[in-house]
Amino acid sequence: AVLKQFFSGKGAKRMPLIPLRDTVVFPRVAVPVIVRRDKSIKALEEGMKHGKIVALVAQHDENATDPSAGQLHKVATVAHVREVVKQEDGSVRMLVEGVARAHIKEIASKEPYLVARLEPMPDASANKSERTEALMFSVLNQFRRVVNMGANVPFDVLLVILNVTEPALMADLVAANLEMTVDEKQDVLEAETAEKKLEAVNAALNRQVKLLQMASKIQADTGKELDKMQREVFLREQMKSIEKELDTLGGKGSEDELKTRIEKAGLPPAAKEKALKEYDRMKAMPSFSPELSYVRTYLEWLSDLPWDKKDESNVDIALARKVLDEDHDGLVKVKERILEYLAVQKLVGKIRGPILCFVGPPGTGKTSLGKSIARALGRKFHRVSLGGVRDEAEIRGHRRTYVGALPGRIIQGLAGVKTKNPVFMLDEIDKVGTDVLRGDPASALLEALDPEQNNAFSDHYLELPFDLSDVLFVTTANMLDTIPPALRDRMEVIEFPGYTEEEKLKIARHHLLPKAMKDNGLAPRACVFEDAAVRAVIGSYTREAGVRDLERNLAAICRKVAKREAEEGDTKGERGKGRKSGKRGSKVAKRDQVVILATDIAKYLGPAKFSDSMKEEKDEVGAVTGLAWTEAGGDILTIEAARMPGKGELILTGHLGQVMQESARAAYSYARTVAAENGVIDAFYKDSDIHLHVPSGAIPKDGPSAGLAMATALISLLTGRKVRKDICMTGEITLRGKALEIGGVKEKVLAAHRAGITTVIMPAANKKDIVDVPREARRALTFVFVKHMDEVLSAALTDGAGAKAAAAGARAAKKTGKKAARRSRKTASPIKRKPAPRRAKPSKKRR
Numbered sequence: 031a032v033l034k035q036f037f038s039g040k041g042a043k044r045m046p047l048i049p050l051r052d053t054v055v056f057p058r059v060a061v062p063v064i065v066r067r068d069k070s071i072k073a074l075e076e077g078m079k080h081g082k083i084v085a086l087v088a089q090h091d092e093n094a095t096d097p098s099a100g101q102l103h104k105v106a107t108v109a110h111v112r113e114v115v116k117q118e119d120g121s122v123r124m125l126v127e128g129v130a131r132a133h134i135k136e137i138a139s140k141e142p143y144l145v146a147r148l149e150p151m152p153d154a155s156a157n158k159s160e161r162t163e164a165l166m167f168s169v170l171n172q173f174r175r176v177v178n179m180g181a182n183v184p185f186d187v188l189l190v191i192l193n194v195t196e197p198a199l200m201a202d203l204v205a206a207n208l209e210m211t212v213d214e215k216q217d218v219l220e221a222e223t224a225e226k227k228l229e230a231v232n233a234a235l236n237r238q239v240k241l242l243q244m245a246s247k248i249q250a251d252t253g254k255e256l257d258k259m260q261r262e263v264f265l266r267e268q269m270k271s272i273e274k275e276l277d278t279l280g281g282k283g284s285e286d287e288l289k290t291r292i293e294k295a296g297l298p299p300a301a302k303e304k305a306l307k308e309y310d311r312m313k314a315m316p317s318f319s320p321e322l323s324y325v326r327t328y329l330e331w332l333s334d335l336p337w338d339k340k341d342e343s344n345v346d347i348a349l350a351r352k353v354l355d356e357d358h359d360g361l362v363k364v365k366e367r368i369l370e371y372l373a374v375q376k377l378v379g380k381i382r383g384p385i386l387c388f389v390g391p392p393g394t395g396k397t398s399l400g401k402s403i404a405r406a407l408g409r410k411f412h413r414v415s416l417g418g419v420r421d422e423a424e425i426r427g428h429r430r431t432y433v434g435a436l437p438g439r440i441i442q443g444l445a446g447v448k449t450k451n452p453v454f455m456l457d458e459i460d461k462v463g464t465d466v467l468r469g470d471p472a473s474a475l476l477e478a479l480d481p482e483q484n485n486a487f488s489d490h491y492l493e494l495p496f497d498l499s500d501v502l503f504v505t506t507a508n509m510l511d512t513i514p515p516a517l518r519d520r521m522e523v524i525e526f527p528g529y530t531e532e533e534k535l536k537i538a539r540h541h542l543l544p545k546a547m548k549d550n551g552l553a554p555r556a557c558v559f560e561d562a563a564v565r566a567v568i569g570s571y572t573r574e575a576g577v578r579d580l581e582r583n584l585a586a587i588c589r590k591v592a593k594r595e596a597e598e599g600d601t602k603g604e605r606g607k608g609r610k611s612g613k614r615g616s617k618v619a620k621r622d623q624v625v626i627l628a629t630d631i632a633k634y635l636g637p638a639k640f641s642d643s644m645k646e647e648k649d650e651v652g653a654v655t656g657l658a659w660t661e662a663g664g665d666i667l668t669i670e671a672a673r674m675p676g677k678g679e680l681i682l683t684g685h686l687g688q689v690m691q692e693s694a695r696a697a698y699s700y701a702r703t704v705a706a707e708n709g710v711i712d713a714f715y716k717d718s719d720i721h722l723h724v725p726s727g728a729i730p731k732d733g734p735s736a737g738l739a740m741a742t743a744l745i746s747l748l749t750g751r752k753v754r755k756d757i758c759m760t761g762e763i764t765l766r767g768k769a770l771e772i773g774g775v776k777e778k779v780l781a782a783h784r785a786g787i788t789t790v791i792m793p794a795a796n797k798k799d800i801v802d803v804p805r806e807a808r809r810a811l812t813f814v815f816v817k818h819m820d821e822v823l824s825a826a827l828t829d830g831a832g833a834k835a836a837a838a839g840a841r842a843a844k845k846t847g848k849k850a851a852r853r854s855r856k857t858a859s860p861i862k863r864k865p866a867p868r869r870a871k872p873s874k875k876r877r
């Protein structure tokens with residue numbers, strides 16, 4: 031009735047309107063539609079009340095939730111609602127059958143649902159021309175192709191379409207049942223004539239055919255790829271069964287051998303269980319699996335580790351003492367400390383105490399003493415250098431999932447020595463870096479070293495705890511400052527201060543020379559070094575706390591001797607074929623013994639590298655010898671002061687660190703105060719610059735301990751009094767000239783001793799440190815302990831030149847007419863003559 035009314039009356043009729051997002055409803059075609067929006071459901075309810083008729087229209091804009099008139103197409107379909115099913119989620123599923131097209135004249139109201147004023151549209155006119163026939167033929171043809179190529183069309187629909195004879199209906203049916211865009215469908219709906227409808231469908235089908243062709247090509251290509259893979263899998267399976275066959279023919283395979291190894295490795299029960307499980311997993315893997323080799327490597331690592339293999343180790347203190355003494359000269363305190371440590375181990379059974387840490391400059395025997403301990407205990411020795419390690423994984427290993435993963439260095443080391451109780455040396459523990467991104471190696475180290483927790487050290491690669499409590503860890507470092515505090519806390523520090531000349535001589539005689547001769551193929555008596563010769567090498571070719579350079583230089587001499595021997599041997603061999611008498615032979619041998627004298631050294635090693643004594647340098651104005659502490663032990667350095675015309679600036683050069691620069695300023699201020707008190711008026715500074723320079727580029731220069739020396743250099747410059755060259759000094763200065771305590775006394779004093787200095791000035795507060803200085807150096811040196819700069823000046827400055835300078839100062843003062851300068855004749859006013867600062871020249875004089 032409603033429909034009749036709709037079509038009969040004239041003008042537009044009002045009707046509830048439902049907007050559709052993704053489809054178009056065609057006249058005479060039934061389709062299911064789902065209605066979700068509240069407004070649409072209300073419109074549907076309204077339609078159901080009035081003859082089950084609603085109008086449906088496609089949206090222009092698919093995304094509009096509450097479309098306005100502009101977002102809707104202009105042609106709607108009036109439809110008959112056949113079925114309505116309310117879904118659980120609140121939406122409504124309905125089956126509609128299109129009745130007729132209608133123009134939307136306007137949207138009459140928007141709330142509570144859309145109401146449109148509609149004007150019925152006539153059916154698409156159909157005059158069966160030839161063109162229409164041809165189009166129908168083409169549409170059918172293409173439709174068939176599309177279906178053949180896999181388009182999804184229900185069978186009954188297919189039958190209907192194939193049998194349709196009416197052109198407009200055919201177009202509508204095809205459009206409704208194929209995948210076409212909403213716009214394409216709407217075009218079909220709106221077309222005025224059947225012919226136009228068919229044309230629109232034809233174009234859409236054309237596009238569809240192309241799409242399907244492309245899709246099937248892509249599929250064909252993928253199919254080929256798949257075939258190849260299947261073939262490969264098949265071949266590999268075949269290979270595997272062949273391998274199996276061969277295995278049964280040839281007896282036990284290598285995999286079974288691995289199993290025995292795992293069983294014999296002495297793993298703790300839990301670990302063994304895990305290992306065997308992994309083994310079973312590996313057995314089950316296809317032979318081409320990439321994981322297979324990973325698991326295999328893992329199991330090999332597990333079976334290589336010394337889970338329960340220990341070296342028999344009896345601590346015999348007397349024997350240990352003998353071995354340590356045999357291998358090393360000197361180091362009395364160090365050896366004593368190590369023997370105590372071993373004695374405790376003997377009593378307790380296992381050491382649960384702190385870890386040993388050997389601290390000292392390079393070449394002082396830290397590593398070789400570690401080897402000696404291993405020898406004394408009858409254990410294996412393993413050394414790992416930690417210098418530059420920044421990655422936690424280097425200590426603790428990579429996780430197994432990581433490509434190319436390996437256990438950490440500690441586990442690797444143990445697998446290498448094959449016992450679980452070696453002496454394990456961790457070298458350069460002070461050089462371990464930290465990198466936020468790569469974990470903290472120090473904490474991994476701590477876990478390995480800490481006796482409280484190292485009986486279950488977890489390596490990321492192993493994934494099983496390993497007991498490190500039998501390992502005797504010894505660490506070495508050049509300095510303590512950079513060792514992470516948590517580690518330092520757990521370590522017992524044993525200092526290796528460096529050697530005196532006497533000690534070096536002994537070490538050279540007993541260890542370095544025999545070794546150098548042997549290494550260079552010389553018989554034990556082939557070459558004899560005079561004591562003075564060794565001393566010459568120590569004093570003029572090396573300046574170090576340890577004995578590395580000494581060892582190198584002695585080896586160089588031996589090498590040259592060996593080379594000469596070899597050359598002479600060749601010529602002798604040609605000449606002396608007749609001389610076979612034993613008597614003559616032995617005489618020749620004796621004559622062949624090479625004696626190395628002090629005077630020969632330059633022949634072997636070239637010109638001396640260091641002057642062996644500061645005593646022989648001349649005293650100078652404005653140049654003071656200071657003492658520095660470095661990682662390589664102590665060193666001496668010269669501090670120079672100079673004055674030149676300028677604007678009263680203080681120039682500091684020589685790569686001084688921040689603290690040292692501040693210390694220089696303090697020394698400068700102090701020197702100015704002193705000068706002013708002594709009548710050297712300030713005008714002096716106004717027209718001159720003062721330059722403080724510390725040469726020796728290789729020595730890192732920072733810290734406050736050069737304060738006294740810098741102040742002395744400045745005051746020497748201002749007063750014109752010379753500084754004694756046989757004196758050196760170290761100590762911090764305050765603005766009022768007080769001397770403050772400094773560190774590194776032992777190393778500094780040894781350096782002064784090496785350099786041939788006679789007197790060392792240092793703060794009184796450092797008196798306590800002198801007991802640590804080796805006796806030989808202590809005896810050879812005079813120490814002046816000072817509390818104030820005054821004492822430094824009276825010890826370090828000479829007087830002879832002072833008088834002359836004072837006179838010069840007086841003359842200068844007269845010339846410029848400065849009253850203050852005249853007042854005191856004793857202290858010199860600025861002298862115009864500036865002594866050129868000189869560097870220490872190497873002297874070839876030898877003792």
Ligand code: ADP
Pocket residue numbers: 357358359360361391392393394395396397398399506537541542576577578581
């Ligand atoms: P470090 O580990 O402290 O850098 P090394 O242990 O490598 O030093 O020692 C360097 C060389 O000096 C080694 O050949 C070592 O045998 C030798 N050496 C050092 N100190 C002594 C000593 N007291 N007695 C014998 N040889 C020594």
